[in-house]
Amino acid sequence: MAKDYFVHESSYIDENVRIGKGTKIWFFCHVNKNAEIGEGCNIGQNVYVDKNVKIGNKVKIQNNVSVYEDVILEDEVFCGPSCVFTNVVNPRSHIERKNEYKETRVKKRASIGANATIVCGNTIGEGAFIGAGAVVTKDVPDFALVVGNPAKQIGWMCDCGVRLDFKNNEAQCSNCGSHFIMVDGKVQKRK
Numbered sequence: 001m002a003k004d005y006f007v008h009e010s011s012y013i014d015e016n017v018r019i020g021k022g023t024k025i026w027f028f029c030h031v032n033k034n035a036e037i038g039e040g041c042n043i044g045q046n047v048y049v050d051k052n053v054k055i056g057n058k059v060k061i062q063n064n065v066s067v068y069e070d071v072i073l074e075d076e077v078f079c080g081p082s083c084v085f086t087n088v089v090n091p092r093s094h095i096e097r098k099n100e101y102k103e104t105r106v107k108k109r110a111s112i113g114a115n116a117t118i119v120c121g122n123t124i125g126e127g128a129f130i131g132a133g134a135v136v137t138k139d140v141p142d143f144a145l146v147v148g149n150p151a152k153q154i155g156w157m158c159d160c161g162v163r164l165d166f167k168n169n170e171a172q173c174s175n176c177g178s179h180f181i182m183v184d185g186k187v188q189k190r191k
Contacts, residue, residue, distance in 0.1 A: 005024070078110075088100055113134065126159070127157060
C-alpha cells in the first residue's frame with residue numbers, strides 16, 4: 001500500500017505513529033511511538049518528536065527542534081529553527097521527574113521564532129508571535145507579540161504575521177484586512 005506522506009530514508013519512525021496525508025518528514029528525524037502528526041505538515045532536518053505528542057494540520061517545524069511529551073501543537077503552528085520546548089521546571093540529572101512533566105500548548109496559527117525557549121506549563125495563544133531568542137516564562141495571550149528574556153509583550157499581531165495598530169479598541173490588518181477588537185485587554189478576531 002502506497003503512503004500518502006513522505007519520510008526521508010535517513011529518518012526513523014517508531015511503531016504506532018499516525019502521519020497525515022501530504023506531510024513531509026526530512027533528514028535525520030525521529031518520531032517516537034504513539035505520536036500523531038496531522039496532514040500537510042513539514043518537519044525539517046534533525047527534528048525529534050517524543051512519544052504521545054500531538055501535532056495538528058499544516059504545522060511547520062524547522063530544523064533542530066525537539067517536541068517533547070506533553071507539548072501540543074495545534075493547526076498551522078510555526079516553530080522556527082532551533083526553538084526549544086522544555087518539559088520539567090526544575091530538572092536535575094540525578095532525580096527522575098517524569099511524573100512532573102507539564103503540558104505546553106501552542107494554539108492555532110501561533111509562530112515561535114528561531115532560538116526561542118518555551119518553558120513548560122505555559123500556553124501560547126492563538127495567532128501569537130514569539131520573537132527570535134525570546135524566553136517565554138508565562139502564558140502568552142491570543143495575538144500577542146512578545147520578545148526578550150524574559151519575554152515581554154510589546155504589541156499585537158494578526159495571524160497573517162503583520163503587527164496591528166489599535167485605535168479605540170479596534171484594529172484592521174493592513175495586509176489581509178482582518179478585523180480585531182480589544183475587550184478587557186484581550187484581543188479577539190471578528191468572524
